[in-house]
Amino acid sequence: LWMSLSMGLIFQLPLVMYFLSALGVVDGKAFAKYQRHFIIGATVAAAIITPTGDAVTLSLFMVPILSLFYLGLLAVLVRERRARRPEVPSR
Numbered sequence: 001l002w003m004s005l006s007m008g009l010i011f012q013l014p015l016v017m018y019f020l021s022a023l024g025v026v027d028g029k030a031f032a033k034y035q036r037h038f039i040i041g042a043t044v045a046a047a048i049i050t051p052t053g054d055a056v057t058l059s060l061f062m063v064p065i066l067s068l069f070y071l072g073l074l075a076v077l078v079r080e081r082r083a084r085r086p087e088v089p090s091r
Contacts, residue, residue, distance in 0.1 A: 010038055010064070017069075028080050031073050031076060046059075046062040
């Protein structure tokens with residue numbers, strides 16, 4: 001139950017990142033700058049979530065966490081790029 005709930009919360013990560021960026025709290029540069037910190041945090045979170053101490057289970061949880069982070073980072077960067085693009089006047 002603990003693993004399911006925690007992974008369910010972690011799957012919300014791209015949405016949280018996107019909305020924080022849309023609100024102007026954090027930009028894509030900050031997410032990219034602190035990605036090393038997030039990798040360490042993802043490793044610690046995966047170690048806490050997993051019931052066993054083996055590296056295989058840890059990596060099975062860490063890979064989706066990191067994938068979701070980079071998916072959220074990509075979404076934030078695309079959103080910021082579209083926001084910077086000048087509006088094309090209609091004819």
